Amino acid sequence: MATHTFLFDDACPMCKGYTGVFTGLNWSERRAFSKLKAGDIPNLDLDRGRHEIPLYNAETGEVRYGLEAMTTVIGNALPHLKPLIRSRFFITALKPLYWLITYNRRVIAGTKPPKEGFDCAPDYHVGWRLAYLCLMTSAILLLGLPDVPLLIGFGLALVAGLLLHRDRLTFLGHFVTVVFMATILLAVVPGVGAVVLAYGVSLIEGWRRL
Numbered sequence: 001m002a003t004h005t006f007l008f009d010d011a012c013p014m015c016k017g018y019t020g021v022f023t024g025l026n027w028s029e030r031r032a033f034s035k036l037k038a039g040d041i042p043n044l045d046l047d048r049g050r051h052e053i054p055l056y057n058a059e060t061g062e063v064r065y066g067l068e069a070m071t072t073v074i075g076n077a078l079p080h081l082k083p084l085i086r087s088r089f090f091i092t093a094l095k096p097l098y099w100l101i102t103y104n105r106r107v108i109a110g111t112k113p114p115k116e117g118f119d120c121a122p123d124y125h126v127g128w129r130l131a132y133l134c135l136m137t138s139a140i141l142l143l144g145l146p147d148v149p150l151l152i153g154f155g156l157a158l159v160a161g162l163l164l165h166r167d168r169l170t171f172l173g174h175f176v177t178v179v180f181m182a183t184i185l186l187a188v189v190p191g192v193g194a195v196v197l198a199y200g201v202s203l204i205e206g207w208r209r210l
Contacts, residue, residue: 004073005029007036007044009120014101015053027056029079032116033043035036048119050120051102067091100135102127107173110209129169136176143183147195148163150186154179157206174209178202 001165006022008137010032019030019058041056048054055073064072071091073125075082084090101108103125113119145151158175165171180196189197 003057003059005031005056005058006069007031007033007041007049007056009053009105010034010124011114011119011121012105013109013111014105019053022073025077026075032117033120034114034176034210036118039087046118046120048127051122052098052180066102099126100131104132104173106168106179107132108151110174126169129173133169133172133176136180140180140183141185146179146186150182150195150199153199153202156181173208178205180207181205186200 006019006026006028006029008019011034012134016120019028022028023030039053041063043061044056045055045063045065050154055064055069057063068091075086087168101123106112106121107129112119154175161171161175162168179202182202183196185201186194188194
């Protein structure tokens with residue numbers, strides 16, 4: 001698999017994470033988008049590559065994108081899974097989840113554009129942002145709202161953010177992600193320590209995402 005190289009968004013911890021796993025397993029290589037120079041990969045569609053992670057084959061010059069790229073690598077490494085993961089039904093079923101993560105990956109991870117080099121952030125997509133907000137809000141309500149002190153703090157932060165932030169949907173994307181983190185902590189960590197931990201994580205994550 002050394003001939004295959006993922007071109008990944010190095011401003012995105014999630015992209016770093018799963019391409020790092022593939023590299024660690026020796027299933028593929030990887031190269032950061034911000035390190036690319038014009039003409040390095042002639043067949044690369046940069047615009048498509050911002051939305052679907054590209055996989056470059058150094059032997060053929062072919063570039064595959066998104067789920068096709070990921071399932072190609074996994075299928076080559078695990079041939080017994082190839083009929084399933086390369087099937088049209090499987091890829092079609094995963095597409096909505098892939099687009100949801102792709103168009104919201106910067107608010108999920110709370111990352112900012114790279115200081116230099118090519119920024120491969122996806123286009124702003126209102127529909128997928130609203131879908132993410134609805135999904136996360138539903139998850140928070142199912143898990144249970146935070147305790148009163150946290151709830152008051154989140155309420156104040158919500159009002160301030162909606163009043164001060166120019167891009168309210170981006171603010172809301174970060175906001176529901178932080179609230180979800182706090183809610184998860186309250187659900188899995190017992191006792192009073194959960195509130196303290198959730199409060200601390202919320203402050204750190206909220207400040208980091210400003």
